[in-house]
Amino acid sequence: MVSLNDGEDPHFRKATFDITRCPIDCDRPCEKICPAAAIDSTGVLSDRCYGCGRCLSICPLGLIEEAAYVYQPETVVPMVMAAGIDAVEIHTQVGRLEPFRKLWAALEPVSAGLKLIAVSCPDGGEGMIDYLWALQDLMQGYKGARIWQTDGRPMSGDIGGGATRACLNLGEKVLNAGLPGFVQLAGGTNDSTAAKARDRGLFATPVQTSVQTSAQPSGLAGIAYGSYARSQLQPWLSQLEQPDGSTRSIETDPELLWACVAKAKALVSPLKDFAGL
Numbered sequence: 319m320v321s322l323n324d325g326e327d328p329h330f331r332k333a334t335f336d337i338t339r340c341p342i343d344c345d346r347p348c349e350k351i352c353p354a355a356a357i358d359s360t361g362v363l364s365d366r367c368y369g370c371g372r373c374l375s376i377c378p379l380g381l382i383e384e385a386a387y388v389y390q391p392e393t394v395v396p397m398v399m400a401a402g403i404d405a406v407e408i409h410t411q412v413g414r415l416e417p418f419r420k421l422w423a424a425l426e427p428v429s430a431g432l433k434l435i436a437v438s439c440p441d442g443g444e445g446m447i448d449y450l451w452a453l454q455d456l457m458q459g460y461k462g463a464r465i466w467q468t469d470g471r472p473m474s475g476d477i478g479g480g481a482t483r484a485c486l487n488l489g490e491k492v493l494n495a496g497l498p499g500f501v502q503l504a505g506g507t508n509d510s511t512a513a514k515a516r517d518r519g520l521f522a523t524p525v526q527t528s529v530q531t532s533a534q535p536s537g538l539a540g541i542a543y544g545s546y547a548r549s550q551l552q553p554w555l556s557q558l559e560q561p562d563g564s565t566r567s568i569e570t571d572p573e574l575l576w577a578c579v580a581k582a583k584a585l586v587s588p589l590k591d592f593a594g595l
């Protein structure tokens with residue numbers, strides 16, 4: 319899967335600053351707050367920065383800026399075709415129908431070969447559901463699977479249990495809209511999300527699960543774990559980094575690999591139980 323955007327979006331930005339401007343006596347709050355260990359004595363390690371934005375306002379001198387990037391529709395198709403990609407996630411926001419239309423038009427020549435389209439959208443208030451239906455109308459010719467990803471509180475799941483409330487609220491709202499396709503929680507998800515979703519009755523009951531079709535699921539179909547999963551695995555994955563700046567493949571360290579798999583399994587297993595998967 320490749321992720322694309324139809325306009326500026328926090329998932330498509332990197333923090334940046336010039337370390338030579340930093341006073342030597344700065345106690346480096348930027349480094350302390352970064353959940354991805356993406357700031358060190360050289361500045362921002364771009365490969366690690368995932369754009370959460372937490373460092374942007376913490377610098378007392380205001381030295382940290384964001385560098386946003388937006389995919390141009392004309393670059394999308396060659397990229398999808400060249401890489402053999404068969405699933406696309408599109409980050410959008412309420413009010414971006416025209417940019418989305420352009421991106422979708424660029425994808426249309428290859429969309430028949432895509433197995434999955436995921437549309438990720440944060441809460442846009444009252445116009446949210448109308449906007450998603452407008453996107454559905456635009457994409458109605460697409461025959462593959464689609465996911466409506468409800469980006470409740472983007473990139474905040476590692477902050478704590480309370481971060482998950484917004485994604486549950488948004489997930490419930492989108493489920494109630496009855497859009498064709500799967501609904502997946504994102505934005506603020508962590509190890510408390512699956513149980514809270516179950517307590518709210520957001521998963522299909524076992525009876526519903528047994529009769530639903532894949533085209534019309536009656537409850538939540540999944541949870542995307544981004545920031546939280548990253549924060550859980552980062553200490554282990556950083557062990558793969560080499561002094562020369564390269565990264566070892568995790569397959570070269572079976573013990574580490576299986577420790578990471580066990581961690582991921584513990585996160586995902588309750589969801590599978592509650593969703594009857």
Ligand code: SF4
Nearest residue numbers: 352367368370371373
């Ligand atoms: S705090 Fe967030 S935005 Fe800043 S460097 Fe770290 S990951 Fe990037």
Ligand code: SF4
Nearest residue numbers: 340344346347348377
């Ligand atoms: S907080 Fe600001 S001044 Fe201090 S190290 Fe970070 S970027 Fe430099």
